[in-house]
Amino acid sequence: MSTSISVITNGIRVHGLITHRSHSDLTVAITSPIAGFSLGASHIPYFARSHKNYLDSQSDGLATELLEALYGIACYVLARKEQLQEARLQPSGLLEALGNIQTERASITHKKRAAKKQLAEGKLAQRDYQGLLKELRREDEQCQSLESTQKAEFIRHCLPECCDQLCADELLQWLQAEHNQ
Numbered sequence: 001m002s003t004s005i006s007v008i009t010n011g012i013r014v015h016g017l018i019t020h021r022s023h024s025d026l027t028v029a030i031t032s033p034i035a036g037f038s039l040g041a042s043h044i045p046y047f048a049r050s051h052k053n054y055l056d057s058q059s060d061g062l063a064t065e066l067l068e069a070l071y072g073i074a075c076y077v078l079a080r081k082e083q084l085q086e087a088r089l090q091p092s093g094l095l096e097a098l099g100n101i102q103t104e105r106a107s108i109t110h111k112k113r114a115a116k117k118q119l120a121e122g123k124l125a126q127r128d129y130q131g132l133l134k135e136l137r138r139e140d141e142q143c144q145s146l147e148s149t150q151k152a153e154f155i156r157h158c159l160p161e162c163c164d165q166l167c168a169d170e171l172l173q174w175l176q177a178e179h180n181q
Helices: 059-081 081-089 094-121 126-158 168-180
Strands: 004-011 012-021 027-031 038-040
Touching: 004 027, 004 059, 027 059, 038 059, 038 126, 059 081, 059 094, 081 094, 081 126, 094 126
Parallel strands: none
Antiparallel strands: 004 012, 012 027, 027 038
16 A cells, blocks of 8 residues: 655655555655656664564654655756667667567577477477576576666666666666657
């Protein structure tokens, strides 16, 4: 269940939601005037939860602080929107790299299906199938790792001031939505 929150920052009312609240985690998403980003508080490890958790009333203040910080980050990103779009769309840029990775992952999925079909038809032994599947899983994990690295490097290069606070997927979805408008 999401809880609405708002705060006035620099004379502007900022609205958001507490999207996740548990003993150990607190996450806030901004909904207005800029939407599409979220920010989480530091995780509280299990051994420290008897002294501190995010279910108490003090965490409401932290949630508004997170919303304020998130608004600042969103304004920073908005001010650099054109530069980010240019970097994302340039030849041999992030979009092309991610497209190549997605093509490779689709090829791996196709190979898995083909191997399963061969197994069902009796053209491939169970042992060979398991070995092939293991290799394809390893390749897929490498693709996922490369994708994460590419996204992190994009943020680190384009937004070094807030690279630790932004979720790469949220930023890319926001840029895509802004590009489509």
